[in-house]
Amino acid sequence: MSQDRTRRPSDPRKLAEALFKPAPPKAPTPKPAALPGAREMVTLRIERAVLEHFQSTGPGWQDRINAVLREAAGIGGSEGLTPEELNSSNDG
Numbered sequence: 001m002s003q004d005r006t007r008r009p010s011d012p013r014k015l016a017e018a019l020f021k022p023a024p025p026k027a028p029t030p031k032p033a034a035l036p037g038a039r040e041m042v043t044l045r046i047e048r049a050v051l052e053h054f055q056s057t058g059p060g061w062q063d064r065i066n067a068v069l070r071e072a073a074g075i076g077g078s079e080g081l082t083p084e085e086l087n088s089s090n091d092g
Contacts, residue, residue, distance in 0.1 A: 034040075054061040070076060 054065050057064065
C-alpha cells in the first residue's frame with residue numbers, strides 16, 4: 001500500500017527558508033550634516049617618500065598635507081591659515 005503513493009520530493013533548505021519571513025529593507029540613514037571646518041578621520045595610503053617629506057618638517061604635517069590636497073582639488077586654502085601657521089595646535 002505504501003508503494004502505491006508517490007513521494008513528493010522535499011528540499012530541506014526550501015522548507016527551512018519557508019519558515020522565515022524576509023527582512024524588510026533597511027531605510028538609508030542620512031549622513032549627519034558636516035560642521036564647517038570639521039575634520040574626519042580617514043585611512044589614506046600614500047607613498048613612504050611622500051609621508052617622510054611632510055613629517056620631516058615637524059609637527060603639523062597632517063595640516064600641511066590637507067592644505068596641499070585642498071589646493072590640488074581647487075577648493076581654496078585651509079580656513080585662512082597660511083602654511084607657516086598650520087600645526088597640530090590648530091586642530092579644532
